[in-house]
Amino acid sequence: MNNHLDEKILVQKALDGDQKSMAILVETHSDRIYSLAIKLMRNEEDAEDILQETFMIMIKKLNTFAGKSSLYTWLYRIATNLALGKLRRKKIVKSEEDIQNVSEASYLGKDIQNWKNPMEAEQDQSVMTTCLEHAISKLPESYRSVFVLRDMEKHSTRETAKLLAISESNVKVRLMRARLYMRDRLAENMQCVEVIQAS
């Protein structure tokens, strides 16, 4: 289910005042919107706020939804903007930062020869997900939004720059730093898991 046509019909019914259709739209998209919010906010309370605000806006503004994109894309933009706004108010997303010294300072700073490929570790999915979430939660806040939008949500550099209102080169630099950071954290986590399992 959930193709474009069904969605159009549901949206139309919801606009005509059918509460049941509105509820289906909420039900269909709420998990994914919450998931996005939790990745950006790293905090259940904030994520829940974003979730609620997103759907309140949906209900209020559904008549402005042109149907050119999917409803999810539309909701996604609303949720992302709300989350980024909130992060900015918390002064977590700094506007620009110096990008001069990324090249060498962060290059091969860590003991990469001992790096372990997390793909090779045979763990069940829940352990992997826990490792990953742990690593993301340690990611410095100003890199996280770039990392989530760019690497996890797969937005282009340009889209990410637009969403965050920073320059494209700043996106690239932060992405690079975030990736390095994630690599090192994941490697640490993998080792930690091995130790736990060996004991």
Added chain:
Amino acid sequence: MRGSDSGIMIGHNHSEKMISMIQKHLGRDLGVEAKGELKKHISECPDCKVYVDSIEETVKFYRKNNAVNEMPSGVSERLFKVLELKNNSTKEENEK
């Protein structure tokens, strides 16, 4: 300026140009192949190869493990309450 070289574990000298090429390469989308000078260097330099591979594997890893989490209990109920809607399906919707 080379900054402090202390943390750098490269066996031979890397020009700043090379380092910046590698950084640029890694800032791109995954799967974009290195070209020309950069490709040649990576194929000849084990340090840079590990460096580039490790980043790419990391990205693959977290993309693979990027699950949509279900909402914790209560979140959905509160959402519907705030929206003043009735939740049709009582947590039995499997088709997504």
